Amino acid sequence: MLKIYEYLDKHNEEHLQQLIEFLKFPSISSKSEHNNDVRNCANWLVEHIRSIGGENVRLYETGGHPVVYADFLHSDNAPTILVYGHYDVQPVEPFELWNNNPFEPIVKDNKIFARGASDDKGQLFIHIKAFESILKVTGSLPINIKFLFEGEEEAGSNHLDDFIKNNTELLRCDSVVISDTEWFDFGLPSICYALRGIAFVEVKVKGPNRDLHSGSYGGTVDNPAEVLANIISRLKDKYGRITIPRFYDGVLELTQEEKDEFARLPFNEKKYCESLGIRQTFGEIGFSTLERVWARPTLEVNGIYGGYTGEGAKTIIPAEASAKISMRLVPKQNAEEITKLFVDYIREIAPPTVALEVKALHGGNPVITPIDTIWMQKAKVALKDAFGKEPVFIREGGSIPICETFQNVLGASPVLIGFGLPTDNTHSPNENFSLENFFGGIKAIANYYMLLKE
């Protein structure tokens, strides 16, 4: 490893320049005027991987932006790792809040500022440079590796599911590695081992056949906005517990070890509240903030609307009112089952004075990767070696739907070794990536690949 570390230290500047080249492509996947930029970026990636020794490097067409694939499969008795990442980026608006052109990267305060620097070009590039350094220094690779780089992650990953299902042989692997998450804090290497799932539902309450004058009808006709409010008010009790029957059935409880580990993390509730502008947190009774957001299922009204919402007064009983409601799920809840419980419950509590329309918008199951596998334990060793600091195992409250596909279709639980920081401003102006984490990340991943051969 020392030789590899030496090689990397010597080529820092070269790797940074290559990353800058990569970041210059405005590969914004959600805007069709950037279709060519996305493709040019994919082509650059293909050329680059080919130039450093990747094999079978090519674009695969999908219904949308192409997938970049490459592999290096020469170690018959070693495991095969699939590395997933994405080369597309978020839009840059509001442009005026950037201190530099988001596609003219600049280095400042030991960070590189550009759209995609952290999410996910910088993190994806870590794997390419790790691969390169081992190949350059040892002449081969200790494991088999497959790269799968998507161009639509920021636009909903609309075609990746099908691509994976249609190419199971091509993508067959023992483990999936993804670098697209964040450390808990600066200087604290983190491995994410669980993601929440989601069940998203739209509820519409329909009352009279038209908006009614609240003078002529107020007091005689049940009001859809009030019925909706009543339904929502009956989804949680005053202790923050969700009241849908059987909602918590089968929820995987945290172990005492996990609770202890969460409690040791440098989390400051006061600063947390200050940064959000709230007086105090609120959530399910009996759990800490991190436990609530990482390991407990929750329910949130994401939007509500009905009746007159313009300026001033208009005195009507609205004909209908709607709410968008999502539930975050934890292992071992199932999105379809939870959606059904939700629908059954609100149909049961809705009064006979109104009609109910419920639409399940989408769902995704939670993912958990056991910590005690070699994939996770070796990640811990590799990170500690590269950064000189004991990594922590954390969870994430959000969802990465593709992880479920990897698990179900390829049978490989994702190992989430991210190198982002909470200060990276992903999806926001002035996105940046710490050079310490970039260079250290390459060492850690190279180390990880080496460790996996044993």
Next chain:
Amino acid sequence: MLKIYEYLDKHNEEHLQQLIEFLKFPSISSKSEHNNDVRNCANWLVEHIRSIGGENVRLYETGGHPVVYADFLHSDNAPTILVYGHYDVQPVEPFELWNNNPFEPIVKDNKIFARGASDDKGQLFIHIKAFESILKVTGSLPINIKFLFEGEEEAGSNHLDDFIKNNTELLRCDSVVISDTEWFDFGLPSICYALRGIAFVEVKVKGPNRDLHSGSYGGTVDNPAEVLANIISRLKDKYGRITIPRFYDGVLELTQEEKDEFARLPFNEKKYCESLGIRQTFGEIGFSTLERVWARPTLEVNGIYGGYTGEGAKTIIPAEASAKISMRLVPKQNAEEITKLFVDYIREIAPPTVALEVKALHGGNPVITPIDTIWMQKAKVALKDAFGKEPVFIREGGSIPICETFQNVLGASPVLIGFGLPTDNTHSPNENFSLENFFGGIKAIANYYMLLKE
């Protein structure tokens, strides 16, 4: 009276042609491009009243459209009646749903179709023709009369309040008569003796300083849309009773006579539900539908909004959520007091996790005119004589804010003798006015004026 009735029968066609002339002015007060039309209409009215013997006929300028005033004050020992009406009309959109040009009146099925036919030009004109017929037949008037015709009723009556307050001497009277309401049903003359008041409030619940990702924060931060739903759900109990403390204090209960009278009206609950497209009515327990809408205070959510309301899913905890809420008030509630009770209550029940902003948008007090006065009892006699059918005393669920001003500033409770029908389509396409009610209305009002001298 027989001579007056004869005179009227002989001049039916002439009066109809004059009404058609009056209806041809597109006096839409809420649209500035019709400012000249409104003024031309007012001038026509001035000329017409002058031509039939009205005195002191003139326009009074206000900050908006002018007021038409006229009087005839020659009966020293008789009462003085102020007749209020409005010569402006609602917009005509959607134009394509009209069967005729709304300002080219046509007569069909014994109705006249035009914008303003019923609301309120046709009903206003009844008073002018009643005045004319008495003057023509008897050479004088048995009472003193003042006409006050507004040009801004459909645009909020923004200047009438001030006009009345600044001209109390000019407008001094013993009783105010308004013909701008509806009969309960076809063929059933109705006198309205009570209107509800209103208190309109906007509530904003403010949570975090920005919309939050519901994956990263769901379960830890109280959700403004849910808090708002909880507040709304605590404004009424499941029996439809408003739960704001002291809300019902002082509410004037219906007498047994009133309840009996309401119960005798030809109200069909099944047809009512069918016409509204609802399965059943809902309201305060222990009261009939008519009692609820006419004589009970109510609370309605008129609009609610917060968070993401566009198409599809966006998983956020909204930074804030708002609702527009109005309460209809009955005698002897007071809009200011009720607003205060409302605000105090929701401040009390709102949790400490959010900030509350409450804005009182506007208010108006309820109005009730005792039935046993000569003004009301003679109206009953006059209507029975003209239409050959016993009139009913009804209430109205809506509010006519100017009635409160007449009551407070001039000390005269309004006598609401309307001639509209529920089928008149006021404020809608194909507005119309029954010629039977137009011609019969002139007789009834002429009769009323004659009766008041005694």
